[in-house]
Amino acid sequence: MTSTPFLIVAIDGGAASGKSSSSRTLSERFNLLHVDTGSYYRAVTAEMLRQNVRADDPAAVHAALARLALGTRVDGRSAVMTLGDRAAGDEIRSREVNDHVSHFAAIPELRAALLTYQRSQADVARAHGFRGLVMEGRDIGSVIFPDADFRFFLHADQVERARRRAQEGQQDSIAERDRLDSSRKASPLTCPAGATSIDTTHLTLAEVVDRMAAAIATKLPA
Numbered sequence: 001m002t003s004t005p006f007l008i009v010a011i012d013g014g015a016a017s018g019k020s021s022s023s024r025t026l027s028e029r030f031n032l033l034h035v036d037t038g039s040y041y042r043a044v045t046a047e048m049l050r051q052n053v054r055a056d057d058p059a060a061v062h063a064a065l066a067r068l069a070l071g072t073r074v075d076g077r078s079a080v081m082t083l084g085d086r087a088a089g090d091e092i093r094s095r096e097v098n099d100h101v102s103h104f105a106a107i108p109e110l111r112a113a114l115l116t117y118q119r120s121q122a123d124v125a126r127a128h129g130f131r132g133l134v135m136e137g138r139d140i141g142s143v144i145f146p147d148a149d150f151r152f153f154l155h156a157d158q159v160e161r162a163r164r165r166a167q168e169g170q171q172d173s174i175a176e177r178d179r180l181d182s183s184r185k186a187s188p189l190t191c192p193a194g195a196t197s198i199d200t201t202h203l204t205l206a207e208v209v210d211r212m213a214a215a216i217a218t219k220l221p222a
């Protein structure tokens with residue numbers, strides 16, 4: 001008897017390239033835990049701001065990281081970071097977090113603190129009976145799960161991505177975040193070698209999802 005494989009799907013890309021929307025749909029279609037690692041960097045950034053810690057103060061960042069008590073709550077099909085007894089909420093999408101998150105995400109010590117935590121989400125998925133996980137971010141296919149079963153890299157031209165964000169009513173300097181995320185030394189945003197690159201500029205969300213789903217279905221029936 002063959003057992004069903006536990007599948008890891010990695011999706012990377014810049015802001016508003018379609019990572020969250022496609023990940024959510026794939027998580028439903030294949031019963032995968034949805035892990036939005038951007039929300040983790042956002043939650044830690046919100047916590048740093050709450051504690052008045054600045055990204056350019058390494059000693060304060062170090063001390064604050066040592067105090068973080070990270071946990072995970074599963075909400076439907078999505079993993080949600082908890083900090084102590086608080087779950088990350090809407091404040092992680094605020095203008096202030098948008099403006100600061102890439103600066104905190106560039107700090108190697110902070111990224112190292114989140115590395116094991118992100119990998120441990122596979123255990124959370126198993127414990128909750130999911131058939132695998134779909135994890136989205138900037139360095140999932142390159143650093144967190146380089147051996148993932150599927151690695152996708154989504155991109156779209158900047159004007160289209162800005163249009164998508166504006167349509168959501170969000171104030172977000174995506175060009176500046178992409179510049180910082182792509183140029184940092186620690187795990188920069190890049191299309192990992194061997195990943196499947198998809199230009200979503202002229203595709204509908206359904207078309208993007210269908211391309212990824214067709215590949216995944218070869219290993220895991222929907």
Ligand SMILES: Nc1ncnc2c1ncn2[C@@H]1O[C@H](COP(=O)(O)OP(=O)(O)O)[C@@H](O)[C@H]1O
Pocket residue numbers: 013014015016017018019020021022164165168200201203204205206208
């Ligand atoms: N291929 C697409 N065509 C049109 N709109 C899209 C497409 N992909 C995503 N969107 C829309 O763009 C916005 C940002 O998408 P999202 O999935 O949140 O991107 P990311 O997670 O990469 O930041 C959402 O409102 C989403 O519905």
Ligand SMILES: Nc1ccn([C@H]2C[C@H](O)[C@@H](COP(=O)(O)OP(=O)(O)O)O2)c(=O)n1
Pocket residue numbers: 014015016017020037038039041042101102105106136137138139140177178181
């Ligand atoms: N794996 C990850 C995920 C996000 N980040 C950083 C860089 C991003 O600008 C911020 C926020 O990520 P998020 O995915 O929420 O951003 P968008 O939804 O694409 O606008 O976090 C990262 O450095 N590494």
